[in-house]
Amino acid sequence: MAEEKKGFFKRLVSGLTKTRDNIVAGFDSLFTGYSTIDDDFYEELEEILIMGDLGVRATESIIEDLQRKVKEQHIKEPAECKELLIESIKEQMKVEETAYRFENEKSVVLVIGVNGVGKTTTVGKLAGKLKEQGKKVVIAGADTFRAAAGDQLKEWANRAGVDMIGGAEGADPGAVVYDAVAASKARNADVLLVDTAGRLHNKKNLMEELRKISRVITREYEEAEVRTLLVIDATTGQNGLQQAKVYLDTPELFAWTLVIVLMSVGFEKLFMAALGALERRLTRL
Numbered sequence: 606m607a608e609e610k611k612g613f614f615k616r617l618v619s620g621l622t623k624t625r626d627n628i629v630a631g632f633d634s635l636f637t638g639y640s641t642i643d644d645d646f647y648e649e650l651e652e653i654l655i656m657g658d659l660g661v662r663a664t665e666s667i668i669e670d671l672q673r674k675v676k677e678q679h680i681k682e683p684a685e686c687k688e689l690l691i692e693s694i695k696e697q698m699k700v701e702e703t704a705y706r707f708e709n710e711k712s713v714v715l716v717i718g719v720n721g722v723g724k725t726t727t728v729g730k731l732a733g734k735l736k737e738q739g740k741k742v743v744i745a746g747a748d749t750f751r752a753a754a755g756d757q758l759k760e761w762a763n764r765a766g767v768d769m770i771g772g773a774e775g776a777d778p779g780a781v782v783y784d785a786v787a788a789s790k791a792r793n794a795d796v797l798l799v800d801t802a803g804r805l806h807n808k809k810n811l812m813e814e815l816r817k818i819s820r821v822i823t824r825e826y827e828e829a830e831v832r833t834l835l836v837i838d839a840t841t842g843q844n845g846l847q848q849a850k851v852y853l854d855t856p857e858l859f860a861w862t863l864v865i866v867l868m869s870v871g872f873e874k875l876f877m878a879a880l881g882a883l884e885r886r887l888t889r890l
Contacts, residue, residue: 736766
């Protein structure tokens with residue numbers, strides 16, 4: 606009998622579960638297989654973290670922080686430093702206090718990324734969330750390239766109960782954003798969410814289009830806090846950093862950048878559940 610084909614989310618859950626189990630198994634081995642905290646212990650920990658796709662720099666930072674705390678607190682047994690390891694990993698996930706300041710001020714969020722990663726869906730979800738928080742939201746449909754992009758965004762705007770400013774297919778995205786900024790100011794909106802066309806970060810002409818949009822926002826809405834949301838496929842892993850670096854190296858484009866690894870709200874819940882399960886498992890070790 607042929608094996609039943611798994612759906613997308615079943616495969617996603619399966620992949621996350623496998624990653625989580627591999628990391629947990631590594632920590633199990635680490636804390637039970639070593640009697641002292643020595644160079645071999647730290648080398649094993651480094652391998653586990655890198656294999657878990659935490660990245661080299663994050664791994665180095667976690668281990669350096671752990672080594673410092675172990676030395677300061679005169680810890681000798683590996684089992685005694687597991688809580689310190691959890692704290693060090695959590696610290697890597699913290700953001701600056703000002704990172705979400707835009708939520709309390711007039712703001713523009715420019716949503717960018719390559720094709721098919723869920724930018725329009727993200728805009729729709731954010732619009733609904735902000736509306737629930739009592740914010741007045743306007744959506745700008747600056748993706749005038751993809752067929753039916755405006756219709757899709759309009760559906761999201763209707764679901765969220767927010768206004769949308771769009772343009773005809775093939776229209777100048779900069780002009781759409783100009784109109785959206787004017788509408789946001791006239792309607793005293795709290796947040797303007799700008800949906801853009803998908804583009805590869807190595808396409809010079811498309812990156813120039815983003816620069817133009819950014820210049821329009823900066824010139825026409827000087828009082829607004831501007832944030833750029835880079836949406837990256839959740840399965841990209843460390844390669845997503847390369848995308849972020851290219852966008853960050855475009856000085857005209859960003860005041861600040863928030864990088865969200867997001868395919869959907871469903872994935873976000875699964876990912877946070879996996880992190881929570883990992884933390885609980887570590888705590889029980």
